[in-house]
Amino acid sequence: MIEETPKIPQATSKRLPLYYRFLQNFANLGKKRVSSSELSEAMKIDAATIRRDFSHFGALGRKGYGYDVHYLVEFFRQILDQDEGTDVALIGVGSLGSAFLKYNFHKNHNTRIVVAFDPKAPAEGKMLSGIPVFHPDTISEKIVELGIDLVILTVPSRVAQDVTDKLIKAGIKGILNFTPVRLTAPDEVRVHTIDLSVELQTLIYFMKNDVKNSQL
Template sequence: MKQTQKVPEATSKRLPIYYRILQKFEQAGKKRVSSNELSEVLKVDAATIRRDFSHFGALGRKGYGYDVEELVQFFRGVLDQDEATNVALIGVGSLGSAFIKYNFQKSHNTRVVIAFDPKAPHEGKEMNGVPVYHPDEIEEQIQKRGIEVVILTVPSKVAQEVTNRLATIGIKGILNFTTTRLTVPDTIRVHTIDLSVELQTLIYFIRNDENQSQMD
């Protein structure tokens, strides 16, 4: 079951969701599942699910559907779930503190192993088991740990400045929670999550659904 073509970004974003749902099916003892069953749970139409899966070759069998255990193993490999990824957090305000308290290691293979905040001492302090250093230590501490992915929760006014520093030390990915549209070299991938935009989008869809219901 090999990837046969470039996977669209929209499909890639759904892969962790497929993996999570399939894990739940496996834990419940379910042996096989159809695209229609997945559609009911995920609220994604069955045709889209089949098209997403088709990018990875023949994952299912006609008349049978998909083997749950095989799919879990396959997506674990695709998502590198057997290899832990260490992440740095820059900005330990309200949102950053929530990341540290939750820490991703509890649910999958990604975990925050170091954080940076202007209020922290240069020699570092510990918060929920995570060492927190002053931002002056970013280059040294990140390079020492070989970290390639960063969560950015700093004030927007300093987001680009911090990003410029990260670009000089081999960072490959930034999960950006600021409202700044970051400028980065081609070697860095940025995913921006603007919570205010997401909330406005949610409200729009709610209002649109209400208008559609009134028209029906």
């Protein structure tokens, strides 16, 4: 989990997992050091932004040398708590939820879905893609039993807030929300909403305006 402090901007915090992934790629290729320009080319992020992000954590590199790849991989692994596994619950096993179960973060062995909930599941539960799926009536019990702090929410919009209220009472600290509902939650519960339709509409808008601007 990313530790955010007032010193680290939210935009920077969101880029930390990307830095870690690309630095791992460089390490796997046997690269010993990397410059902000090389990172910029690989990640398609402005080099000045990379240097500014890194500056929040002190002197991570040396002028004229660049950045030590192995050191940065270890540094960001600790920042992101990659040595500590995170168990996740999936709420809602429809089309999107089923895709999450099949994927189950296979490229990130420190994050894994360990339990799911769906109204179609029997009271005793059933197995899907190797994950136990239970009826939502057991959410509070299972969340506490498994010590889960993070859930992925892929339920119908009409029940999203009711389910969220139940999760909050069960002690959930983070919700990755894939419903279009803007969920109400206390300050101590972090909610990240990913509205696929909005993202698609935004992409279409930029595509059309890029074309218009190129014709001016």
